[in-house]
Amino acid sequence: MDKSANKFLKFFEEQNSKMYFFISIALVLVIGCFTAFSMTTSYAVSIDDKVVGYVSSTESYHTALNTVQAEVETETGIEISSSYNKLEITPSHKLFVDTLTTDELTAIIGSKVDWLTAGALLNINNGEIQFALASVEDGQAILDELKAEAVQNQQGALIKSVSFLEDVSLEVVNVRIEQLENKDNVLAQIRAGKEAIKTHTVEEGESLWLIAHNNDLTVKELQELNPSLKSDLLQIGQELSLSKLVPLVSVVVTKEVTLEEKIAYSTEYKESAKLFKGETQTVTAGVEGKKLVTYEVKEANGTALEKEMIDEVVLSQPVTAVVNKGTATAAIASRSSGVTAGTGALNWPKTGKITSPYGTRSRGFHNGIDIAAKTGDRISAAAGGKVVLASWSGGYGNCILIDHGNGMKTRYAHLSGYNVKVGDIVTRGEQIGRAGNTGNSTGPHLHFEVIVNGKTKNPINYLN
Ligand SMILES: [Zn+2]
Known part of the structure; x- marks a missing residue:
């Protein structure tokens, strides 16, 4: 190798080792951070989107959940299908969090979570009133019972249909265990009903009885609803409470x-x-x-x-x-006005011989006729009318006076007894009293007078 080549290699080695060094540092940092990060991972448990605590492992969460569910199922005997509340577990990377123990989480879930079970909802009036039941069969049994009850006392009637006035439906749904109700209890609540608030303002001529009757109440019920009512006296404008319990459903038959x-x-x-x-x-x-x-x-x-x-x-x-229907008037019935005998409008009060006629006699004017009679003989009304006197009347003794209207009255005197009293309405021929010898009389007989417009007339002209 030549010198320059050597130099280059050395440089390269230096550069390379520097790079390795930096790469190593970076690696250490990455691994370190990753380790630190993974070592601090915990899990946030939330109920209805609200974090209730942290756990270090998902097992802890599942154990807590299973424990609570098993407890609830044992306690209620009801199988849980799911939780009513929204339960979530999500990884959290917060550093230094306090984690809950499994027992602590179990207690939290146990107190905050409600559970669902497969059941049914009985909806009344489109869900205005709802009952959670264990099954659709329970709901059906309630509705059947209400219908059976409605047709129970219908003897003699031919039942054509039985339904409900309200919209009533059964829905297969998961229901909250907490709200689950026993079917007999639901039936009792439906029967007991709710209070229908109603008031009535007293109008002229109304009585407690009438108001009670018009509102399907008894007088006693009305009085109980209005404890301030002290007597039957009502005042116009007075407000009465007519509130009463009406069943939650009305069975239509x-x-x-x-x-x-x-x-x-x-x-x-x-x-x-x-x-x-x-x-x-x-x-x-x-x-x-x-x-x-x-x-x-x-x-x-x-x-x-x-x-x-x-x-x-x-x-x-x-x-x-x-x-x-009578057409006779006191005037035209009279013989003196040209009506022939026997067409008179009065009946004989007693058949018998006339012992003293109407008119002037030695003892003075006789204003009636005397008809022979024995004490106790039946005396009857000469025509229909109203008894205006039935009592002792001086010389007449026991006396009855009947007003026939149209200005016509008849008098029956010296009676031994009465069959009528003042105010009685009598019909033609009806027994009004008994013949006698009372008052200014010398022997049993009936003294009979016909009085037209306040003046006595000869009875013979009026008798038929
Ligand atoms: Zn007489």
Whole structure:
């Protein structure tokens, strides 16, 4: 080798060794850093995107998770499908972090995580109310029970369909173990229902009974809802609470019901001059007919929503009533105004011999007729009317006065007893009292007066 070549080689060797040196340094640094880095790797455990702690290994995390799940499954007897909360483990390269022990992580997961199991949700009103159940079968059993209950007391009715008023659905989903409910408990909650807040402002003419009746409450329930109500006295404008519990679902039953109903009879009126105006006399009594009517009824929790008649079978036709209607007035019924005998509008209160006629007699003016009678004989109303007096009346003794309207009254005196009292409405021929010998009387007889517009008239002109 020549000198220059040697020199070059030496230079090259120097350069090379320098490079090797630098490469070695760099390698040491890289390996060192990598080692330091890998030695400080830990794992962040997060629940719902929130870090709850760090663990040194993934095994620790899985052990903690399995421990909690096994505990929950043993405790509840329910198989866990997954966690309700979002659980994550991610590597972390933070230096100098405190890591949790497996037991510590187990405790954290146990207290913060809720679990899901395969079950079903019972949704009422599009999920407004939800119940978590162990299975769809449980949900179906609840709905079946509610329907069975609704048709239980429908004897005689033909059930056409049973459904729910609300939107009710069952969904197969994972449900939170924490929210899982027993089916009997859910059934009880549905039946117990929720409070429907309602108030009523008292209007004129309303009573507690009417308000209660109109709102499907009893008076007692209404009073319980309004403890401040001390008496039945209501004031117009007063606010009453009508809040009551209504079930969470309303079972709609559509049914056919057949009822026996009455058919009203019509009344045919015939004019009669033998009766006073306003007076009536039944010739033929009306008889109601009967029919079988079939309705299709739709009701929700027992309250009718719709009722439609679908069939009608007449069992018996009604019998038309025939009623005589009076046209006579006190004036035209009188013989003195030209009406012939026997067409008078008054019935004899007692048949018998006239022992003393109407008019002037030795002892003075006789303002009625005396009809022979024995004590206790039946005395009847000469026409229909209202009893305006039934008591002792001086010389008349026991006396009855009947107002027939149209200015006409009749008086019955010297009675031994009464069958009516003041205010009674009597019909023509009805017994009003018993003949006697009371007051200014010398023997049992009936003293009978006809009074028209305040003046006595001769009864003979009015009697038929
Ligand atoms: Zn007399």
